């Protein structure tokens with residue numbers, strides 16, 4: 011990995027930069043002004059309104075809201091104007107091509123990147139990347155990153171006082187197969203605290219970065235684990251207002267993926283926006 | 297390997313913020329160098345990302361995707377492990393602590409005669425709950441710019457925000473404003489409709 015270039019910011023900056031702090035006396039960074047109860051009340055009122063709107067005939071939402079106040083960092087970082095409806099031009103109908111020369115075959119196993127074994131619950135996360143018509147996205151790049159089993163990222167600005175695991179970087183890459191499948195062997199990440207509000211904790215998650223066959227399908231998301239008690243409390247997960255849509259980010263425990271005396275298995279399929287026009291065309295054969 | 301759980305729900309999977317901790321995972325060596333900096337064909341593309349208060353955003357990561365000088369869409373692999381010769385058309389740049397980014401690339405050509413050449417751009421950031429798409433148009437071909445379907449749907453101010461400025465040294469400059477009076481026009485493609 012190259013040295014990261016944007017290391018001077020972490021979640022702790024949020025307590026200072028959030029405009030909501032203006033409403034209250036500014037306190038120290040470890041004395042976050044707002045309680046979970048305040049945040050949960052906001053989350054709930056947005057949810058209630060959304061349910062009323064849907065009951066009243068509004069189309070269910072499928073993506074997160076960009077303007078979602080409970081996630082304080084979004085307040086100054088969401089566009090306020092409607093996006094311009096645009097037909098994709100030639101370049102946008104294609105996607106960068108990645109090949110086996112780009113990544114090593116071992117990069118999809120995050121448990122073998124060091125001399126020793128990382129600590130934690132060994133898991134496999136596997137599934138398929140599909141377009142909106144259910145066709146496989148073949149030979150495309152999938153990147154992941156995650157905290158270790160104690161909820162700590164290798165990122166040097168992660169100040170969470172949980173142990174770093176010398177045998178775990180939490181970074182993986184792979185190419186999808188002809189059936190759109192991907193598979194990562196890793197360690198189940200732990201939940202971790204952040205500075206959105208007092209006693210804020212992120213549910214355990216793995217960050218996923220995905221390419222389709224068109225650049226318009228480019229996306230980054232987070233995969234969660236079933237039954238996490240932090241779902242109701244987390245403004246990032248809740249920024250998706252529709253429960254069915256949220257569920258699409260939660261992997262399924264699958265005993266058929268679980269391996270005898272070795273690891274626990276999860277299945278998670280990813281559907282990219284729209285159909286990919288170019289899927290019949292052969293990619294570079296390497 | 298996933299036959300046991302066939303996907304029948306083809307609703308697109310929701311996006312989520314890239315978060316603050318992509319810095320040790322997404323950047324890679326020469327990620328922002330589509331061509332080696334300083335090489336004969338190299339053009340520097342720079343800019344700054346701002347939030348709605350006009351503050352620089354120090355934790356955004358951008359990707360560009362573009363045709364070569366002749367308007368050819370690259371189909372070559374090797375973006376992650378650059379050999380210094382193959383133009384793959386893809387680059388990635390995390391902004392620095394001042395919110396500034398820099399790419400070394402080439403001027404894209406028109407993909408069809410008469411089309412306004414542009415670079416496709418996608419933006420991720422902490423605090424940004426889903427990616428944003430936009431375009432960086434080259435300033436030179438004013439006739440093609442005037443005829444461009446997207447640009448002609450915008451008012452003059454908005455149009456100007458999608459056209460890069462050219463420096464005396466041939467470099468391109470393009471700032472991104474996530475919110476506010478000068479907000480960058482962001483794009484929604486038909487495939488993004490729910």
Ligand SMILES: [Fe+2]
Pocket residue numbers: 157212215217315317
């Ligand atoms: Fe995270």
